[in-house]
Amino acid sequence: MNARMSEAVVYNLLRLMGVLYRVRPSNRHYLRDLDGWMDFSIGLRTVDDAVRLGVRVERGVVRPLRDIPEAVDTVMTFKDLTVLKDMLSVTPEEVMDLMLQNKLRISGNLATMNKFNFLLAVLLKNKHSRMRRKKLAAKPFANGSSKENGKSSRPQPIRRERLHGEFDQDAPHLDDPYLSAYSLSDFPRLAAFRDIHFTKKPVICHERAALVTDWCRRHGFETDSEGNAWVPELRQAELLHHLLANKKPIIRENDLLAGTTTTEEIGVVLYPDTHATTIWGELFSAHERELNPYDVSEDTRRVLHHDVFPFWEKRNIREWVRRKHGEPLCQQLDERFAVYFIWKTVAISHTIADFPKLLRLGTSGMAAEIERELSKMDEKERSRRNVLRAMLRCLEGVEVYADNLASEVARLAEIEADAERAGELNELASFCRHAPRHPARTLHEALNAIWIVWVALHMENTNAGLSLGRMDQWLQPYFHAEIEALQSAEERRRYIERVVELVGCFYMRCTDHLPLIPDIGNFLFGGSSSDQAITLGGVKPDGSSAVNDMTYVFLKVTELLAIRDPNVNARFHRGVNSETYLQRLCEVNLLTAATPSMHNDEAVLTALESFGYPDEHRRDWAATGCVEPTISGRHMGHTGNIMMNMVAALEMALNNGKHPLMDWKIGPETGNLERDAFATFEDFFDAFTAQYGFLIDQVCEYNYYLSEAHALIRPTPLLSSMIEGTLESGKDVTAGGATYNTTGMACIGLADVTDSLLAIKKLVFETRELTFSAFKRAIDTNFADDPALHARILNRLPKFGSGDVEALAIANRLTGFTNDCLRGHTNFRGGPYTAGFWSMSNHVAFGCLAGALPSGRLAGKSFTPGLTPRPEASDTLLDPIRDVASLNPHHMPNNIAFNVKIMPDAKDGHRATIDRIRAYAKSYFDLGGMQMQFNIVTSDTLRDAMAHPENYPHLLVRISGYNAYFVTLNRDMQLELIERAEYGV
8 A cells, every 4th residue: 555545544544533523422522621622733644754644623623634734732753654554543552652662753742642542542442442352362471381381380389487586686675586476367457458459459549630730720830820920839838738638538447557648449649740641541441451450430531531631731841841942852862762761750759758857856846947947037038938938838738637637537436336446546546636746656656657748748749769768767766665664575575566567557558559650661660669668777877787676577577568569678787787687688588589679788888988978877878769879868869760771872883873773863973883983892882982971961961851840840848848958958859959969870781781892892803703794784683694693692702790800891891981971960959960770670671672782682682680690691690799799889879780580499498598598698798799689489480470370469579679569560571580590599
């Protein structure tokens, strides 16, 4: 079919769309929002401009156009005619997948494109549903899985044995710090909550989005109701106060903590001023998608489509940058997915609030502190005064929400028939009345106050990586005081059980919400929850051991529940923390199969040296989001902000600045391989760093623009009230008010780039076995015509993680260049950038978007997770341990993710297995390794879970910095986990 005929087909399909909206009155209301008819236009074209069409929606009429109108909202550019025709029939989530594959690119408002997808889905939802069912029925399984070969499926056996811990002087109130006598059956309340977590389907909740939008419609967003320009901090404060005052006060049945993130048992929170409109096109389909489906009520669909999304369509962070800066190249690159992804389009929330201050002063004491600061200010300091007034208003909102919760709990207590439960509710009502307004008096009250404020912080800012910090440190004083007051061993036993139950309730409260992820997110970062990191152990600000009774309580709860979120991180400091503690970390890893992540305190503290933090602040670091170090309560770091594809720079160097998948020459001209532009390896290394530096420049520019947008659109005065430095500076944290300001980048593909550069160095420039152009042809054909070369690269050439000196030198050179290049940039808040080498799950997504590499990795295959060496690097775990531990920590201040999959021998006993895991961890830390995380599961088990997910709903795995349930991952992510190197213990 030629272009003219194809264009006619597409035009007639668009014309049919208009007819169906005209002749079906039941559909026509979808063309209206609260402000009237939805008027917008869409352009559709092919890359070669063989087809150029438009669609105008105006005054309730959908009209096809023979060309793209001048004032178009969004232009959709398709790779070819086939993709263009497919777009009008594929499901909305598959449209986003076309973008990911770079078969479709968008210029203009992404929210408008999603609205257009929704209007198509209105007409095609029944057809789309049949297509999904057919696709699911044809789903393939992993090679060798039990469903394919007919073997019976047997879930992984549950380990029953537990170690009895030796007395640890850091936890003097626990005779057995491992609390080995307890199992989940001893805590039926927690067991019931855990069952709900695994069986209840999440529901998209529109409460927050509707309250925010309602307030802005009545009081204005850009200007107030009288037409005056809003002070952004004051607007956000009034908005948050309204939200907290009108949020439904809910106490989960049988819970010991008050308040919920949403109105649902498990709710998906919406933030329309950032990314909520990404789900617009999927409102009819989110409930039946294969992975991580969300229920959507008809009422929610109505509110979002007719009210919330139209209001924010042009007011969100991404569109603010597009309007002000004219859709700059740095933004276009982000929206093509292939070279980097920047989280600031979604959130800034990777930080840790000052919860010790909250517990010490209460919101009333914090307000008094702000009032004292205000009294010192001159009236002319209007900007600073406005910021502090905004903080006060937010704290008042928290108090109103707590009062509403207290009233609701008291009401429930009055009608409760069970006397014991009524007593719990009355006690909880008194807690809500006292804290967070006043300093917390008990451990229970402290946990409840933290949870209430945690809900409020998530009402203000996106639930993505906002982290809880060193909770064992903050709660230990309450535990110590309360257990010391008890006289008998029996009283102490019952108290310890109660504390375990309280912390368990807190963990399960943290599972009551999920981040909004459109279906494409199941591919980019599938299985991820909100990544609310808790950090245990390590050292105190004075350098002494921070391990305590509550450290072991948190570890026990982590073992009992074995859930993906909170994301538990454990610090270990050699010579300060005990071997009893290290052994317990390893046992919990074995029992849960994937958590906690383990950090070498000495290496992390070394990595943070160059920032000039005082020792007492540096020692108070805690992990944020995945693994990234943050100075608790003092630091605005957005540590998980940038996901950088290092391999993209390599591909651009191999193609003289052109990115192959995007078919786009974006980088500088650094040399043509076909013309033998590189005389030496150093010449090519310089080409790579030129491309890499170009991408770093671009992503830092986009980060600056997005940061500027956050400061104007969604400052965070409540969070600012809980970060040191803001009172003195009179600035919101989005404007640089925190004591410490950084921006974090995760660099993905270190091992792949290292191995590729080493292969080029060896084969092209040292042995001269083949020319660079011949090597490039082998790569471009995915080694199809060069199997011997491919086998030689995989099996004979040295790699990072093999103990090879040159490979390690290249890896250190790459991390050093990354760190130096980033430190040449300053962020919007006046602080530096920090380099890290972990990948969330983007190593899978970026891998699928890359061709074959000189390392021998084939096209479309995953990169290695974090900075983990490739599976074929070595047959022994000791080589990867030595190489990773030998990387310079000063180059990696945003931390690393070193993933190790180990396979316990069924013949080994429980203690023997733990001793071997501990030996690995201890050796790694002794050599200076920074971070290590385990998957303690066999590939056979993972294959069986892939084929029989119904038998493995609880199977926890570590991706690269976060935990997920294996059965919630997409096929590519599952295969990546299966194909990781597997070492025996």
